[in-house]
Amino acid sequence: MTALPAALAITPPSHPLVGRVSPPGSKSITNRALLLAALANGTSHLTGALKSKDTVLMAAALRQMGVSVEEPDATSFVVTSSGRLQAPEGPLFLGNAGTATRFLTAAVATVNGTVIVDGDEEMQVRPIGPLVDALVSLGIEASCPTGCPPVTIVGKGSFGQGRVEIDGGLSSQYVSALLMAAPLGDGPVEIALTGSDIGARGYVDLTLAAMRSFGAVVEQVDAGTWRVEPTGYTATDLLIEPDASAATYLWGAAALTGGDINLGVEADAFTQPDAAAQAVIAQFPNMPAVIDGSQMQDAVPTLAVLAAFNNYPVRFVGIANLRVKETDRVHAVATELSRILPGLGVEEGDDLLVASDPDLASKLADRNSRVKIETYHDHRIAMSFALAGLRVPGIVILDPACTGKTYPAYWDMLAGLGVQLTAAD
Structure with a gap:
């Protein structure tokens, strides 16, 4: 997708995402x-x-x-x-x-x-x-x-x-x-x-x-x-080894769709701290009730989106530093989760509480309206909330080009795995 539109609609795939994807360099x-x-x-x-x-x-x-x-x-x-x-x-x-x-x-x-x-x-x-x-x-x-x-x-x-x-x-x-x-x-x-x-x-x-x-x-x-x-x-x-933060989106996409995405590198081969997220993602839909994000900060938005579909609520702690990233990611993630379903994401001090619902996708399956996800010019908000679109219909990512900050080929990667992406108003 050489020229990205101002907004991108994601159609949930009807099949598990399977394939080989090489993440960009770290x-x-x-x-x-x-x-x-x-x-x-x-x-x-x-x-x-x-x-x-x-x-x-x-x-x-x-x-x-x-x-x-x-x-x-x-x-x-x-x-x-x-x-x-x-x-x-x-x-x-x-x-x-x-x-x-x-x-x-x-x-x-x-x-x-x-x-x-x-x-x-x-x-x-x-x-x-x-x-x-x-x-x-x-x-x-x-x-x-x-x-x-x-x-x-x-x-x-x-x-x-x-x-x-x-x-x-x-x-x-x-x-x-x-x-x-x-x-x-x-x-x-x-x-x-x-x-x-x-x-x-x-x-x-x-x-x-x-x-x-x-x-x-x-x-x-x-x-x-x-x-x-x-x-x-x-x-x-x-x-330079592949980017572990980028890998979290691939691990997350596989977990949400029941797929198998081969990155060409095992999680334990990464030296970057965000690779620790793979062990948490591997537990989906039974991720821990409390996740300490202090040592894998860039992976927290990915984990939070997965938590929306978990079998029980998840509290993210140790994430106060996320408030001084490209945007206040604690506030952004809570706000956009609740845009999908009111109350899905809640800020409690510097913690983020995700009110998980394993039936979230089926409850929203018949929804005809679109949910426009504000990305705050933040690449990680755009990429993580695109994962919600793999399960929930009507997800539209605003300013999708912001992913160029760290993963210019992100949307091409999803399309290559068979995800339908279309320009939206």
Whole structure:
């Protein structure tokens, strides 16, 4: 579907979804690898990479700073760099790409000159203050008057040295940003959490693995402290694994239709934390009554839609961080579930309660009206609620093109499995 309409209607398939689908490359690993390759001296070949709005924005920002980023095919980047970023002529615009925005905010502290890191209206209300405060504590001149982008950084060519403390409770991306910039310090940098809470710790492990692939030396001092040596980075070739967050939609589609979708990779082969969702999805329609989403945050919308058809209600806990994603996903999921059936999704504090009904599909089978799902410019809301359309008639996804942020071929994938998609008013 090369040109997507403003709204897309989904017809529930009359057959189980069966086939082989290769998920796109991991967004999380691709954006880490692009940055680390840009900070490395030499040429790095990144294969199996994701080409989507988020990674395109990261690549464009790196080019603005003097890095050569070539794209020889649909899943590869060839990155050539001197190992140092140059001051760009204008602001870096990163749309609503949270990883790119947070990672570059720290990395550009190594530039000689002033850099402005900015994004779209949605990005300009996503918090970044804790990361900026951490940079300032290292002696780096950085400011964000609103606590959100735009951020102005006046770099002096180095990341400094010494100990820096960071509150990672709001986002693990703050911790990852500091870690990835630290090898460009004047001396060792010690990064310490101010508390025990950290959003999706598994993504920090993902960061450490990527850093070590490019030659960084990192020591885990204790559960909340890392010591990074000033080694810089060395160019390398890296094969990027498929995206586990994207895989959750495929696992969910198979579960909802009683199908069998072969991803070509087993769940336990993923290193990304969202792969933990597969074990929960495998229990459908008897998913647990309480699901802790703290360490698989991007999978929560998928799990919540499946929970609508579960045999008993499901409460999602540990998901407060979802309120500061591309949109307030706790509110968005509750609102859109209740658009399908009033009271289906309820916010209770920062928890999400899904009032599951295993007969939901049959109860709504004769409905003639359409349910227009507002996606809030959020790719994960669009993709997860498309799964509801596999069971419930009349589901219409507004702004389906927003899936291009991380999964440009999402609708083609569903169509390839035999799902009927039509333009809607």
